[in-house]
Amino acid sequence: MAVIRDMIAPFELYQPAGVDDAVRLMDQYGDEGWVLAGGLDTFDWFKDRIKRPAAVIDLAAVDEIRGIAEGGDGGLDIGAMTSLTAVAEHADVQSRYPLLAEAAGLVATPQIRNQGTLGGNIVQDTRCWYYRSGWPCYRAGGNICYASTRRAMNREHCIMGADRCVAVNPSDTAPALVALDAEMVVASSSGERTYAAADFFVGPDIDIERMTVLEPGDLLTRIVLPAPREGARWYFEKIRDRKSWDFSLVTVASMLQVQGGVIQDARVVVNSIAPYPVRMGAVEAAIRGREPSEETGQMAGEIAVEGARALRHNDYKIALTRNLVKRSIRDAA
Amino acid sequence: MEFLRRALNPWGEDVPIGVSWDLIWAAVIIGAVFVVVHALMVPKKVATGEIDESEAKGLPEKLQRHTVGARGFHWSMSVTMFALLITAFFPVIGIQFPWVTIHWIAGVLLILTVIYHIYHVFAKQDFWTMWIDRRDVEEGKLGLKAALGQSDAERPRAGKYPVDQKMFHHVAMIATLGAVVTGILMMFRIDNFLLPMNTYMFSDATWGWIYVIHGVCGIGLIFLVIAHVYFAIRPEKRWMTWSMINGWIDRDRYLENHDPARWTVDGSSQTAEAEGD
């Protein structure tokens, strides 16, 4: 579909060495500037000449936001520029946040995980191909959604959370971070702000042209994980067309706090079924106080898809979501 | 400044996709300038209190200006209009919230209100009270001269609606109908339970112009509402504003501002000719 042209349109390249410089440059260029992390989303847009920023602010040299460090209160601080491989293979992440290690390890291919960053993975744009072909749909500032018409190819699109746009959030790490109750730290010329991961993602009902709260000039600097909960069980499953590598069709991430055989607290998150990772609040409320059994899972699965609406080619996502949510409760370990 | 937002459609055609959002600010600024200039230049008309006692004979103290139905229409129109303006433009200027559903439902309520209004106007036969005729043109000219201090002649008394109010009505009507007609068509572009989605009903360019017209009418209404609310809160017009709330005006205001021959209120002159007859 998309015609990949090898020549990227010209831009000013900046390679700041610190967050302050990066933020100053981003402020200077506003919506004419583009933050470059691993480039795996970025270069698609550039090569197709669909996005043509005047300036690219390459974060490769901003070492202060790369790496994993012990955070306050027994948590972990992950710099936005940390590669997905580093996240997946880090001993602390593996032992204390296996949910995140698993999610990061299932992104694409080893090469992509080496190059791709956690920050870029969270902030990446949707993969809706109408949009990525440069068509002037709502998300591109236009007045039409090509993916929701009667003849549209929308097998990968959403079953909930639509508002004119029916694209999905493609990130594997995003649902894991929402389930882990992570915080996103954002720097801009007006200072630093922190968002709960669940509030970091934006649906098209609020802003049809963005996937996250980030506005031009905002830099995601760190992802802060709270201390792991005692005795927490987790579950992560990503369904994709090919086992080797592919974007997710439906992904579930859950964290259960089980005591005395009963669920005390839960966070159940599903991605790639809506334009943002969906935290299943109704499911969480319904399973509290119950055993993590087949029966509870079954009930949770039914609740999870209440109100879901399939497009022409994606009703399989409803069944898939129902089953994944069920498993994420029954099989959490 | 650009007037249109344009894009290349999948066939490489350059099509309009909507009106430029810069025009929102243009409408707000023009509205503000209009208000300030008017407030500074046009002196408040002090009530002379001079009325022809003979005309007052047989008239009750309070005269009905707006029926309950007319007031109901006005305020329902006002509420839906504000809802439409807020849901349409706040997200564009950065105050974001889920707007589309509230917007189209307010749009549907506005349409119902307008249908009721049209029915009411024809059923009650007060259609002609808004009509602009030669006397209105004359009234307007003299009124303008008096306002600009170029003439000592008194502005003649109006029918039920002074000519400036009639002009507001007609312009607001055109803008509202423009937004309504295009809004109904735009319902086919979004998922709603009233109309089926039919995105490809028109060509991209035609759709684009529909969005442009919707936007132009909407932005026009920003200016119109600013001007209208400004006049409603001016001190010398408050008696009229109260009438939109409680329905009546007092006899002196009536005789001072309205020509009983042009606007016959129940109980006023029995012989006066009803306007437009």
Ligand SMILES: Cc1cc2nc3c(=O)[nH]c(=O)nc-3n(C[C@H](O)[C@H](O)[C@H](O)COP(=O)(O)OP(=O)(O)OC[C@H]3O[C@@H](n4cnc5c(N)ncnc54)[C@H](O)[C@@H]3O)c2cc1C
């Ligand atoms: C073939 C292929 C397969 C893939 N498969 C998967 C998959 O299965 N699962 C999955 O989750 N992902 C997948 N991806 C996405 C990939 O893993 C990257 O995470 C993603 O493309 C972006 O990461 P990046 O570091 O390359 O960021 P970039 O491409 O450089 O940036 C992505 C976007 O985020 C912005 N951005 C980046 N960092 C910041 C920051 N710190 N602050 C503010 N804005 C920022 C950029 O401006 C840009 O808009 C795939 C990508 C490719 C090319």
Ligand code: HEM
């Ligand atoms: C009269 C006051 C109205 C104003 C000021 C107004 C303004 C607007 C504006 C500015 C937009 C955004 C258009 C764009 O993105 O280019 C919009 C969208 C829309 N309006 Fe209105 N509108 C009005 C009335 C109506 C009515 C009466 C309806 C129909 C019942 C309606 C239905 C819609 C719909 C469905 C959209 C969304 C279209 C889309 O995003 O594709 N509007 N309106």
Ligand code: HEM
């Ligand atoms: C705070 C908001 C508003 C106030 C205080 C207000 C006040 C008034 C007043 C005082 C009148 C004249 C009544 C008379 O002639 O006796 C009037 C008439 C009118 N208004 Fe408003 N108005 C408001 C909002 C609106 C809005 C948003 C619209 C739609 C664009 C609107 C449309 C009209 C129309 C069409 C008339 C003339 C028809 C009639 O008298 O029924 N008004 N309004």
Ligand code: SF4
């Ligand atoms: S789903 Fe969203 S991104 Fe895809 S064509 Fe529709 S509006 Fe554009």
